[in-house]
Amino acid sequence: MTTAVLRTVEQRVLWLATAIVHHANRVRPNPGGLKVGGHQASSASMVTIMTALWFEQLRSADRVSVKPHASPVLHAVNYLLGELDERHLTTLRAFGGLQSYPSRSKDPDPVDYSTGSVGIGATAPIWGALARRYVSSRNPQVGTGRQYSLVGDAELDEGAVWEAILDPMVGELGEVVWIVDLNRQSLDRVVPNIGATRLQGMFAAAGWQVLTVKYGRLLEELFTRPGGDALRRRIDEMPNPEYQRLLRCTPAQLRERLPDESAELGALVAGLDDGALHAAVRNLGGHDLAALGDAFAAIDDTRPTVVFAYTVKGHGLASEGHPQNHSSLLTSEQFAELAQRCGADPDVPWARFPEGSAAAELCATVATRLRRTQVPPGEVPAIPTDIGRTPSGTSTTQAALGRALLDLTRAAPEAARRVVTLCPDVSSSTNLGGWVNKVGVWSARERVDWFADDPETILHWRERPDGQHLELGIAETNLVGMLGEFGATWSRWGEPLLPIGVMYDPFVERALEPWSFGIYAGGQSILVGTPSGVSLAPEGGAHQSITTPSVGLEQPGCVAYEPGFAIDVEWTLLASLARLGRPDGSSTYLRLSTRPVDQTLAAVPTDAAARERRRRQVVAGAYPLRQVPRPAVTVAVMGAVVPEALSAADRLSELGHPAEVVCVTSAGLLFDAVQARAGRSDAQTWILDAVFPPRRAAPLVTVLDGHPHTLAFLAGIHQVRAAHLGVSRFGQSGDLAEVYRHHGLDPDSIVRAGLDLLG
Ligand SMILES: Cc1ncc(C[n+]2csc(CCOP(=O)(O)OP(=O)(O)O)c2C)c(N)n1
Ligand SMILES: [Mg+2]
Numbered sequence: 001m002t003t004a005v006l007r008t009v010e011q012r013v014l015w016l017a018t019a020i021v022h023h024a025n026r027v028r029p030n031p032g033g034l035k036v037g038g039h040q041a042s043s044a045s046m047v048t049i050m051t052a053l054w055f056e057q058l059r060s061a062d063r064v065s066v067k068p069h070a071s072p073v074l075h076a077v078n079y080l081l082g083e084l085d086e087r088h089l090t091t092l093r094a095f096g097g098l099q100s101y102p103s104r105s106k107d108p109d110p111v112d113y114s115t116g117s118v119g120i121g122a123t124a125p126i127w128g129a130l131a132r133r134y135v136s137s138r139n140p141q142v143g144t145g146r147q148y149s150l151v152g153d154a155e156l157d158e159g160a161v162w163e164a165i166l167d168p169m170v171g172e173l174g175e176v177v178w179i180v181d182l183n184r185q186s187l188d189r190v191v192p193n194i195g196a197t198r199l200q201g202m203f204a205a206a207g208w209q210v211l212t213v214k215y216g217r218l219l220e221e222l223f224t225r226p227g228g229d230a231l232r233r234r235i236d237e238m239p240n241p242e243y244q245r246l247l248r249c250t251p252a253q254l255r256e257r258l259p260d261e262s263a264e265l266g267a268l269v270a271g272l273d274d275g276a277l278h279a280a281v282r283n284l285g286g287h288d289l290a291a292l293g294d295a296f297a298a299i300d301d302t303r304p305t306v307v308f309a310y311t312v313k314g315h316g317l318a319s320e321g322h323p324q325n326h327s328s329l330l331t332s333e334q335f336a337e338l339a340q341r342c343g344a345d346p347d348v349p350w351a352r353f354p355e356g357s358a359a360a361e362l363c364a365t366v367a368t369r370l371r372r373t374q375v376p377p378g379e380v381p382a383i384p385t386d387i388g389r390t391p392s393g394t395s396t397t398q399a400a401l402g403r404a405l406l407d408l409t410r411a412a413p414e415a416a417r418r419v420v421t422l423c424p425d426v427s428s429s430t431n432l433g434g435w436v437n438k439v440g441v442w443s444a445r446e447r448v449d450w451f452a453d454d455p456e457t458i459l460h461w462r463e464r465p466d467g468q469h470l471e472l473g474i475a476e477t478n479l480v481g482m483l484g485e486f487g488a489t490w491s492r493w494g495e496p497l498l499p500i501g502v503m504y505d506p507f508v509e510r511a512l513e514p515w516s517f518g519i520y521a522g523g524q525s526i527l528v529g530t531p532s533g534v535s536l537a538p539e540g541g542a543h544q545s546i547t548t549p550s551v552g553l554e555q556p557g558c559v560a561y562e563p564g565f566a567i568d569v570e571w572t573l574l575a576s577l578a579r580l581g582r583p584d585g586s587s588t589y590l591r592l593s594t595r596p597v598d599q600t601l602a603a604v605p606t607d608a609a610a611r612e613r614r615r616r617q618v619v620a621g622a623y624p625l626r627q628v629p630r631p632a633v634t635v636a637v638m639g640a641v642v643p644e645a646l647s648a649a650d651r652l653s654e655l656g657h658p659a660e661v662v663c664v665t666s667a668g669l670l671f672d673a674v675q676a677r678a679g680r681s682d683a684q685t686w687i688l689d690a691v692f693p694p695r696r697a698a699p700l701v702t703v704l705d706g707h708p709h710t711l712a713f714l715a716g717i718h719q720v721r722a723a724h725l726g727v728s729r730f731g732q733s734g735d736l737a738e739v740y741r742h743h744g745l746d747p748d749s750i751v752r753a754g755l756d757l758l759g
Contacts, residue, residue, distance in 0.1 A: 005359055006052070011343065014338075016076035018044065018338060022329070022330060023349065024036045025329050026335070027090075037100070038093065041325040043069065043070050048292065053296075058148075058370055061145025062147070065113035066111075066113075083109045102114060103521075113521070118154070119157075119161050124484070126173065127481045128147050131488070144175060150179050163477050164478055165206045170206075171304065176305070177299060181311050182286065182311060183286075184244060187326045196212070203306045209303055215291070247321030251277050254278070258277075380581045381418065383412055384412050385571070390604050396596055397569045400563075400569035400570060402431045408574075415498070418497055422470045422471075430502045446464045479503060483515065484525065486525065500526040504543060505591060506548075509547065528592060533545055534731045534743055546706060549639075550707055553668045558587040559586055559666060560589040563590075564602070564642035566602075572666075591706075621673065625637075629658070634720075635649050635660070635662070638703070647747040699754070702715075702722065703726065708724035723754075
């Protein structure tokens with residue numbers, strides 16, 4: 001195909017992307033008057049790259065993550081390929097319309113990766129590549145294909161990017177290709193020293209192939225003329241803001257500024273007409289289809305590749321290169337000028353290429369080449385609801401997780417084979433050793449376990465393609481990025497996985513935003529935070545978590561559980577696994593503890609029906625742990641501090657105030673039920689009647705190892721007087737009893753709170 005046809009398509013993509021934003025802001029009625037916004041300059045920067053990629057390079061098995069602010073370009077391309085109906089082009093940022101940033105779950109056209117949180121969308125294809133490799137080590141049918149990221153240059157400021165690039169597994173992913181839109185601008189400014197050489201060195205040091213597309217054909221040709229070396233040196237050496245200033249200059253101003261007292265360069269510039277001079281200054285490789293084509297041809301696929309493509313933010317628009325162009329919008333006059341340059345008509349903005357034209361034929365051919373067959377989601381094998389064991393003796397909820405996973409391998413081997421655990425260097429300290437020994441560590445190819453014959457090795461590190469555990473460095477952002485993509489394999493390749501990520505609870509908050517973004521993007525997973533709270537007593541203040549229970553309460557697309565007993569861990573885990581890997585699924589956050597607890601306190605009913613009733617309540621959010629005929633006070637407790645609540649209830653009863661204990665397993669589910677009862681959600685409400693029936697309403701003490709507001713809403717169920725105990729200060733190392741006393745979680749504090757309520 002000729003470059004001229006591609007150039008025609010490129011101009012139309014620029015036009016459509018700009019028009020989509022223009023329509024949303026200057027044409028569509030805006031009764032509210034709030035600026036709609038959109039990013040014409042960020043889009044224009046990427047138009048040539050995306051035209052070259054889609055119309056020449058992409059194959060149907062490839063996947064692409066598009067930088068957030070280029071979403072209009074993606075929609076323009078999809079429109080030209082027949083993947084997006086014209087009626088959507090007028091709906092950017094409208095209610096129910098095209099999303100501000102590419103959204104896999106909400107946009108009506110094909111979007112491979114949701115982006116928006118810079119750095120996170122960029123790294124998603126890395127985790128998508130690993131997820132595909134993992135799945136293809138079980139089912140070779142899922143195929144291969146490149147995983148592209150189209151990245152804004154300022155996105156490389158994000159730690160998430162470097163955390164991903166440094167992971168040793170990533171250096172082996174030859175299907176990963178990043179294209180950096182090097183426009184030297186971020187949101188606020190021209191980046192004074194973008195340091196392309198430094199960035200290139202960092203990628204190279206991580207084992208990536210580094211390609212650079214700096215100049216276009218016109219400049220390259222000028223460099224060969226007399227004075228060409230001086231011109232190259234001048235452009236190479238000038239600071240970014242000076243170069244950026246030249247983009248805003250008239251040809252006359254360029255003649256003054258560019259030569260910089262070099263006679264040779266002056267002569268070269270003097271020999272160029274105005275049009276050539278104006279074009280030369282902005283003739284960067286990222287806007288040169290031939291230069292981009294050469295770079296694509298050089299990708300070797302034996303290791304990840306990064307292409308640094310030099311571009312101009314706002315290329316081809318009146319706002320091009322201006323430092324404040326990030327969210328600036330063309331005026332209607334500027335828009336009309338653009339129409340002229342692009343051969344478009346502002347009154348018929350969505351016109352397609354004339355039938356039979358070379359451009360129309362190119363669109364049709366590419367559409368056929370990229371068409372994908374829809375994959376059905378794929379069934380998760382049945383997951384039992386109850387394995388049937390009743391733990392006795394002393395155990396921790398953290399240890400219960402590893403045990404429940406091992407039990408699952410025996411009770412439901414098919415389902416257990418779908419489980420994949422991910423850990424940022426804390427497998428052994430979070431009690432996953434037994435599971436890792438059983439299922440092995442995943443690696444694309446078998447590796448030697450040099451300690452296999454060492455009798456002192458307890459945790460065996462057998463790396464092989466059928467392993468089910470992935471270990472990362474101490475990189476919580478990588479972990480949740482990976483969780484999101486492993487949780488989306490059902491939708492990409494019809495192969496559901498059941499991913500469980502395990503990290504220390506205090507670091508859940510560090511990982512929360514990217515994990516939440518993964519849920520928003522449509523992946524489902526279980527995130528386990530353990531150990532948690534101040535119950536890790538001697539470990540001390542540095543590792544305690546305080547606010548995570550409310551994270552569990554508030555995170556959309558996620559059910560949060562904080563079980564008190566081992567059996568509760570098993571039941572909630574099984575229920576959570578059953579919600580993964582499907583279109584209507586949801587994620588789980590499981591907050592576990594290293595506090596040893598006597599498991600007989602759970603008083604698991606021995607009668608099968610009563611046990612099942614208990615199980616259902618545990619999974620629905622709460623159960624009555626101890627009941628008295630006419631309670632004077634209710635203690636609602638969650639997680640590790642259940643023994644303190646039971647002991648306080650005993651004492652209150654001895655003092656003549658019969659106290660019952662409700663064990664909360666999910667504050668979030670109870671809150672949903674409260675909202676539903678008021679007609680504000682369609683969650684189930686039966687759990688409130690089962691656990692908090694009106695006839696048993698009594699003053700309420702709530703207790704948890706986390707911030708006390710988490711359970712405070714329970715007082716609203718029957719408008720009872722209430723006291724809320726929990727952790728609201730940084731803590732101390734110490735013995736468990738000392739630490740609980742310090743934070744007011746000990747039985748004395750609970751008894752006192754109960755007596756206060758009773759007056
Ligand atoms: C995590 C995060 N922080 C901040 C932002 C706000 N933000 C959006 S775009 C942007 C600058 C992006 O610059 P670059 O990646 O170079 O894209 P360009 O528009 O230049 O193509 C910023 C700071 C964001 N979306 N996500
Ligand atoms: Mg930029």
